[in-house]
Amino acid sequence: MSANIPYDMSITHAPDARGHFGIYGGRFAAETLMGPLKELEEAFAEAWQDPAFQQERMQLLQHYVGRATPLYHADRLSRENGGAQIWLKREDLTHTGAHKINNTIGQGLLARRMGKQRVIAETGAGQHGVATATVAAKFGMQCDVYMGREDVERQMPNVLRMRLLGANVIAVDSGTATLKDALNDALRDWVASCEDTFYIIGTVAGPHPYPLMVRQFHAVIGQEARAQMLEQAGRLPDVAVACVGGGSNAMGLLHPLRDDAVRLVAVEAAGHGLDGHAHAASLARGKAGILHGNLTYLLEDQDGQIQGTHSISAGLDYPGVGPELAAMLDAGELELEAATDDEALEAFRRLTACEGIIPALESSHALAAGMRIAAGMDSSQHVLINLSGRGDKDMNTVFKALGWLEQAS
Numbered sequence: 553m554s555a556n557i558p559y560d561m562s563i564t565h566a567p568d569a570r571g572h573f574g575i576y577g578g579r580f581a582a583e584t585l586m587g588p589l590k591e592l593e594e595a596f597a598e599a600w601q602d603p604a605f606q607q608e609r610m611q612l613l614q615h616y617v618g619r620a621t622p623l624y625h626a627d628r629l630s631r632e633n634g635g636a637q638i639w640l641k642r643e644d645l646t647h648t649g650a651h652k653i654n655n656t657i658g659q660g661l662l663a664r665r666m667g668k669q670r671v672i673a674e675t676g677a678g679q680h681g682v683a684t685a686t687v688a689a690k691f692g693m694q695c696d697v698y699m700g701r702e703d704v705e706r707q708m709p710n711v712l713r714m715r716l717l718g719a720n721v722i723a724v725d726s727g728t729a730t731l732k733d734a735l736n737d738a739l740r741d742w743v744a745s746c747e748d749t750f751y752i753i754g755t756v757a758g759p760h761p762y763p764l765m766v767r768q769f770h771a772v773i774g775q776e777a778r779a780q781m782l783e784q785a786g787r788l789p790d791v792a793v794a795c796v797g798g799g800s801n802a803m804g805l806l807h808p809l810r811d812d813a814v815r816l817v818a819v820e821a822a823g824h825g826l827d828g829h830a831h832a833a834s835l836a837r838g839k840a841g842i843l844h845g846n847l848t849y850l851l852e853d854q855d856g857q858i859q860g861t862h863s864i865s866a867g868l869d870y871p872g873v874g875p876e877l878a879a880m881l882d883a884g885e886l887e888l889e890a891a892t893d894d895e896a897l898e899a900f901r902r903l904t905a906c907e908g909i910i911p912a913l914e915s916s917h918a919l920a921a922g923m924r925i926a927a928g929m930d931s932s933q934h935v936l937i938n939l940s941g942r943g944d945k946d947m948n949t950v951f952k953a954l955g956w957l958e959q960a961s
């Protein structure tokens with residue numbers, strides 16, 4: 553075990569016995585899944601308290617994923633932006649280039665411990681699919697990834713990457729042929745296959761115990777950042793900021809800081825603006841409803857149908873949000889911000905030009921809001937921003953948005 557990766561087996565702020573965070577969360581699933589979910593809950597609780605499991609997880613996080621990731625003081629960006637010092641937690645430097653692997657390593661280890669030979673996953677942009685296919689290759693497991701046909705066509709490089717890693721990508725044609733339909737089909741597969749199959753969910757959503765389990769696997773982000781702030785800045789940040797799609801990188805960063813005097817900020821994708829429908833701001837504009845096995849804030853139309861979402865960043869384009877974030881918002885534990893496509897693009901360009909770091913478009917939303925908050929603060933104060941992933945995957949989107957690829961679109 554490495555001295556520089558915090559090793560924390562405690563679980564604070566747990567949901568109630570039925571998986572409720574406040575009124576949110578729970579376990580809304582087919583009768584046939586109740587047994588497997590209970591079995592998963594027990595296996596996770598047992599594994600989490602087992603030093604051998606934690607030791608192997610830490611070894612992999614260190615030597616395979618590349619943790620601890622650096623905490624970087626973006627001094628040039630801070631000066632140019634004005635106001636508070638900006639610190640970046642560099643999840644972009646992990647193996648596969650985003651935070652998602654912290655979770656798939658954890659669930660992959662748990663699948664192996666439970667004797668499952670096959671893993672399945674849902675994916676939108678393909679990032680969680682790639683992170684799952686990566687650990688399936690590493691652990692020698694069969695891997696099937698459900699992906700809406702729309703997304704298969706839009707995200708071909710990730711589809712090919714998953715195939716290269718040995719995964720089978722299943723194109724989903726139902727509904728709008730996007731992420732929510734892939735989620736439904738993955739759950740349907742699991743109903744029929746749970747005997748030998750482990751369902752690796754990609755964010756802090758799904759029926760209990762997934763939101764808790766995924767949070768715990770990502771908490772290493774905030775645990776490291778907390779220790780690194782104390783070491784490098786000599787104090788904790790005044791504000792911690794993360795973007796929210798489903799909420800896994802946000803819970804990973806914010807959960808370990810929630811008992812400190814730190815303002816916790818979640819940033820949603822405002823797309824073309826919060827006043828229309830072309831956004832993905834479930835916390836700001838949604839209402840309570842059930843999706844993907846839990847009660848949470850959802851974007852629905854007047855007929856109660858899941859609303860089409862929009863964001864320039866595919867990873868934030870999800871019509872729901874993790875139930876714990878919904879509860880934290882209601883409890884006043886969380887501040888809510890939003891960044892539009894244009895604001896995210898501007899932040900993307902500024903970090904790239906100013907620090908030589910090309911962020912993911914998802915992370916650029918956190919940057920946009922973080923820089924806005926920092927600008928209103930004092931230079932002796934500190935803003936910690938989760939740089940959840942790197943931007944290589946977004947080159948085409950950015951070049952098109954900048955009009956540099958006119959003929960290609």
Ligand SMILES: *Cc1c(COP(=O)(O)O)cnc(C)c1O
Nearest residue numbers: 797798799800801867914940941
């Ligand atoms: C998937 C993804 C997100 C959004 O997912 P969360 O569960 O909200 O963290 C954010 N950033 C990157 C780089 C991603 O790949």
